[in-house]
Amino acid sequence: MLVYLIRRLLQSAVVLLVMSMLVFLGVFAIGDPIEILINPQADQAEIARARNALGLDLPLWEQYARFLVNAATGDLGRSFVHNIPAIDLIFQRMPATLELAITATLMGVVLGVPLGMWAGLKPNSMVGKSIMAGSILGFSLPTFWVGLMLIMIFAVQLGWLPSTGRGETRSVLGIQLSILTLDGLSHIALPALNLALFKLSLVIRLARAGTREAVLQDYVKFARAKGLAQKRVVWVHVFKNILIPIVTVLGLELGTTIAFAVVTETIFAWPGMGKLIIDSINLLDRPVVVAYLMIIVFMFIFINFAVDLVYSVLDPRVRLSDAKA
């Protein structure tokens, strides 16, 4: 176990290092940050002074070493545009993104599980087939276009829901949340639905496959033989058993949802970190871009590490085969 743990930890560290190198080289070495930072009318002496002050005259490896040391202490530079530390800016925006991602995931489960179970119980009925056709469409539809259509239908044509922003928020433990106010709820409905669409299709497929398998099992047959009502068989015996794979997959998908929130946030002007990164790329606010990429890469490496660890605890075959390799 310990061998596996160390091996896996080392691998994560190497990935993080490679990623940081890629981001650093790309963002800081390909373009010259001086061109953006300094007044175009500045003379050579002024440019040289600025270059020296920012450490841009050092050899590349030394700049990278500096960047690493600073990053390790949580200093990823100051935003050119907002003039506050980039990392603070991202942490300010993070709750909005997490709120959106979690709401979307919940929406996917609450709508997807019953629909998938229905399709699984009656796979050859019209309803069952329509649900599956809908889920295939959900995989094919480009998220950003669906977002636009949601705005067109619900915000412009019908005028039921607002199309941009977070609405009124309420503070819980210093974190602003939209879901606690009615106005906030009406603001989160469309973006969350948009982000949930892919998840919904996935959950429907998982729930359908799980249900079709579960109804053939002995415990369901036995429950029926005991004369239990259909409702009880479905919601107690089948439901509990299909949840395990769904929860696993959704846990793994949370990271992907946060990454995909970039698209949804841009469409609905949701002030999360996804919108921040797109704005920052367009404004050439490099420290924020670097900080976002480093944080999200770190987050992914951490999620993957945690998942592998949990699996290796649950399944000894994983760690044994890896320890040998």
Added chain:
Amino acid sequence: MTTDALRATPKVETPLRRFLTDFFASKLAIAGLVGLTLVVLIAIFAPWIAPQNPYDLRQLDIMDGRLPPGSKSFSGMTYWLGTDDQGRDMLSGIMYGLRTSLAVGFGASLLALMIGMSAGLIAAYFGGWVESLIMRIVDIQLSFPAILVALILLAVLGQGVDKIVIALVAVQWAYYARTVRGTALVERRKEYIEAARCLALGDRRIVFKHLLPNCLPPLIVVNTVLVASAIALEATLSFLGLGLPVTKPSLGLLIANGFAYLLSGKYWISFFPGVALLFTIVCINLVGDQLRDVLNPRLQK
């Protein structure tokens, strides 16, 4: 008598013929193939069949800007799908946009296919540390979602057709590598590879002439699915303003262009390019689904 004898001999069913019969058994797949052919033809012949060249500024009239579908221009031309803010005919814009979208999607997927295929074959054939190294990289890359990898690369590289192709290839090669390696590992242990080795053929010849052709069926299936996702990803990135430059509008860029007018009820600028995009993706997926069923030996009757 001779004709009777000819008739009596059973018709030989070649693999190609069997494949075609199986493929055309599904009506949905035929519809997908017809739709896809139509889209590709439109994209190829856009300059000849489009009512207007949307990049030729002399043909545009700013007075015709933002007209709803079906309205007539001053010169008497009918804009069946309306016009955008520059007075461009949306139908022509979509035809030219399809050209860009399909070229980028197919091109990037083909390049990713070649790189991923080579990497996967090399990993499976040589094994050992080469395999461990290649597959580790594949595993690590696939643990990040495609859009994040593309976002990192485009944030680093900047805009442009070449940049977005690089990003798409970087995102997709790993899927091909993993698929090819899986198939090649099974194929490698078969007798024909052993026989080729006994004939002392060179490694390169065995890999590309003997191993590769037998790994193709699953690759073709993965390729259709990934072409569709490349087109969708390119549209998404262009919509975010990270993909193609404004001078080469793909469908994603057309949709982004209309976003600003959506809130004032001018839906057609975003709506129709989106329908074209969706139609293309669904057609490719229908063909891909059927290919998967037909080429999967486990499902064969």
